[in-house]
Amino acid sequence: MADPASYRPRPGEIPAEPGVYRFRDRHGRVIYVGKAGSLRSRLSSYFQDPAALHPRTRQMVTTGASVEWTVVRNEVEALQLEYSWIKQFDPRFNVKYRDDKSYPYLAVTMGEEFPRAQVMRGSKRPGTRYFGPYTHAWAIRETLDTLLRVFPVRTCSKGVFRRAQQTGRPCLLGYIGKCSAPCVGWISPEDHRALAEDFCAFMAGDHARFVRQLEADMQAASAELDFETAARLRDDVAALKRALERSAVVLNDDTDADVYALADDELEVAVQVFLVRGGRIRGQRGWVSEKGAEDLGSVVEHLLQQVYGAEEGDEVPREVLVPVLPSGHEELEEWLGGLRGARVRVRVPQRGDKRTLMQTVARNAEQALARHKVARSGDLTLRSQALQELQDALELGEAPLRIESFDISHVQGSDMVGSMVVFEDGLARRSEYRRYVVREGTGDDTAAMHEVLTRRFRHLVRGRARAEEGRVAGEADRPAGLEETDGPDEGRDSSSTFRYPPNLVVVDGGLPQVNAAQAALTEVGVSDVTVVGLAKRLEEVWIPGQDHPVVLPRTSEGLYLLQRVRDEAHRFANTFHRQRRSRSMTASELDGIPGLGKARQQSLLARFGSVKALRRATVEQLQEVPGIGPAVATAVFTRLQGAERGVAVNLSTGEVLD
Numbered sequence: 001m002a003d004p005a006s007y008r009p010r011p012g013e014i015p016a017e018p019g020v021y022r023f024r025d026r027h028g029r030v031i032y033v034g035k036a037g038s039l040r041s042r043l044s045s046y047f048q049d050p051a052a053l054h055p056r057t058r059q060m061v062t063t064g065a066s067v068e069w070t071v072v073r074n075e076v077e078a079l080q081l082e083y084s085w086i087k088q089f090d091p092r093f094n095v096k097y098r099d100d101k102s103y104p105y106l107a108v109t110m111g112e113e114f115p116r117a118q119v120m121r122g123s124k125r126p127g128t129r130y131f132g133p134y135t136h137a138w139a140i141r142e143t144l145d146t147l148l149r150v151f152p153v154r155t156c157s158k159g160v161f162r163r164a165q166q167t168g169r170p171c172l173l174g175y176i177g178k179c180s181a182p183c184v185g186w187i188s189p190e191d192h193r194a195l196a197e198d199f200c201a202f203m204a205g206d207h208a209r210f211v212r213q214l215e216a217d218m219q220a221a222s223a224e225l226d227f228e229t230a231a232r233l234r235d236d237v238a239a240l241k242r243a244l245e246r247s248a249v250v251l252n253d254d255t256d257a258d259v260y261a262l263a264d265d266e267l268e269v270a271v272q273v274f275l276v277r278g279g280r281i282r283g284q285r286g287w288v289s290e291k292g293a294e295d296l297g298s299v300v301e302h303l304l305q306q307v308y309g310a311e312e313g314d315e316v317p318r319e320v321l322v323p324v325l326p327s328g329h330e331e332l333e334e335w336l337g338g339l340r341g342a343r344v345r346v347r348v349p350q351r352g353d354k355r356t357l358m359q360t361v362a363r364n365a366e367q368a369l370a371r372h373k374v375a376r377s378g379d380l381t382l383r384s385q386a387l388q389e390l391q392d393a394l395e396l397g398e399a400p401l402r403i404e405s406f407d408i409s410h411v412q413g414s415d416m417v418g419s420m421v422v423f424e425d426g427l428a429r430r431s432e433y434r435r436y437v438v439r440e441g442t443g444d445d446t447a448a449m450h451e452v453l454t455r456r457f458r459h460l461v462r463g464r465a466r467a468e469e470g471r472v473a474g475e476a477d478r479p480a481g482l483e484e485t486d487g488p489d490e491g492r493d494s495s496s497t498f499r500y501p502p503n504l505v506v507v508d509g510g511l512p513q514v515n516a517a518q519a520a521l522t523e524v525g526v527s528d529v530t531v532v533g534l535a536k537r538l539e540e541v542w543i544p545g546q547d548h549p550v551v552l553p554r555t556s557e558g559l560y561l562l563q564r565v566r567d568e569a570h571r572f573a574n575t576f577h578r579q580r581r582s583r584s585m586t587a588s589e590l591d592g593i594p595g596l597g598k599a600r601q602q603s604l605l606a607r608f609g610s611v612k613a614l615r616r617a618t619v620e621q622l623q624e625v626p627g628i629g630p631a632v633a634t635a636v637f638t639r640l641q642g643a644e645r646g647v648a649v650n651l652s653t654g655e656v657l658d
Helices: 039-046 055-063 075-089 137-147 158-167 189-203 207-223 227-245 296-309 329-340 352-375 379-393 445-477 511-524 557-586 598-608 611-615 619-623 630-645
Strands: 019-025 030-036 064-071 105-108 117-120 129-131 257-264 268-277 280-290 319-321 345-347 402-411 414-424 434-437 504-508 530-534
Touching: 019 039, 019 055, 019 075, 030 039, 030 055, 030 075, 039 064, 055 064, 075 296, 075 329, 105 137, 105 189, 117 137, 129 189, 137 227, 189 207, 207 227, 257 296, 257 352, 268 296, 268 352, 280 352, 296 329, 319 352, 329 345, 379 557, 402 445, 402 557, 414 445, 414 557, 434 445, 434 557, 445 504, 445 511, 504 511, 504 557, 511 530, 530 557, 598 611, 611 630, 619 630
Parallel strands: 257 319, 319 345, 402 504, 504 530
Antiparallel strands: 019 030, 019 064, 105 117, 105 129, 257 268, 268 280, 402 414, 414 434
């Protein structure tokens, strides 16, 4: 641990203007990003008596080795720069006040010829209408299944749609009236698009128009004694009303607001948010995060920054209701207004329906925190205990706060791949996982482990060398104790996760795998990283150069952590191996055909859907695919027909042999 006084800048060197600052550790990795209205006042607060600091802040300043800053014109720019740096560097001491889940939306792909309604996650695509977010995907499917009775839009995938076009028969949904079957021409493209637009209008809040229209049609059918049609329309009205009952009316029709509430203790904070659109609750989200040394006002500021900074502009509502106003709420409103393109209000409701709704959200947050504490009681303590047990058992100089685990996966030496998973503070850090395609292809696990470890730690050595070169060059140009901070480093933090060394490396296997891993580290010049292996049979911990393993008690939290790390690396490697094996099997029959590279293979598979469908195609049909000429089409046809009949084919010419 570093002494903060060793890198404390002189107070006169720190400007009093607004700005953003970064703490770095001894490896050059950014560990904390913050903003301040006065850099001098804020940074000075970190270098007081460490005993007076919050434990998390004290750990941060003792882990740090340098501090740097950038001056900006006002606090709005500081807010923008702080968010961009947090997103870029992902500092470990910046608390994440939002969850990392991708919430599902009900999406309608209006950019396609035949729009499709489906569940979508992740980044938003142009030409697609989104409704939500929803808490669970099953809630979307239930709503969609109910509405398909009235709005029978397409919901099938492209493969199912093309197959129905080729066979001339719709899927089951078409026969039971929950799809208008545009795939077989039961409805024209124009009428299907109008149906999709009506569906979007209903989901956007135009409910009354459709209910009134169906009720009027029902009355007209009843008056004409067409009771069968009237009964069907009655059921359609009931379906629309069931869908509407899922989103209760809580505020005026024109209210678009996100309502936040927090419940916290000394260690964690529970967040709940109700999404109100058109006066109705459209969705609810909730999560629990670790709590730093910030007050609730700062928590609210960083929460809104993280939630809306990652969203599209149209996801920012006109009004954001919060339990506590952050100190710089005017700047926050200006920043959110820039994202939305219109004014956004951030305020605390004082009375009326909005205040009542805020109290409801607050009760949800309190209950969520209580459930979380019951479910994970003692979890933070057990994680610390596990790290301490590993430090003692393996005789490490410090607790293994960063653990990297490696595994190899293959089937009889084919499609050999490796995986690297990262655990920090006892928790998986999935954003830093890495996958490797083993290049040597020897089929030997130890050789593959040696190659993967060599490639990973070669990055570490190169990063250290570049950092040292930059430090020496910088010392020649800068006064001691002051770093140039005109803007974020572009090259300094590229591949930063690879330049940050682990405290412990865990490989899946016994002494042979451990020795191979240690040999790889020695060859690239890494001597300050501990390597161990965890053998599956007896769960023994093997250390390089030792004839006997370290045996941890079965009830040891340290052993449990090693098992989780090893099993996660095994899962990640197997998943990657299955993906590669599936891709190689799919296109194996097309490999080696003269003139047919990967791009043309993909064009053929995109057009026909599968190799099985390709076998049924004629030479003329193959030539209809862009990039496929007569010679290539003939070679493909000859190869696939030969494979179908079980005859031999010349791989260089495609000619069927006797």
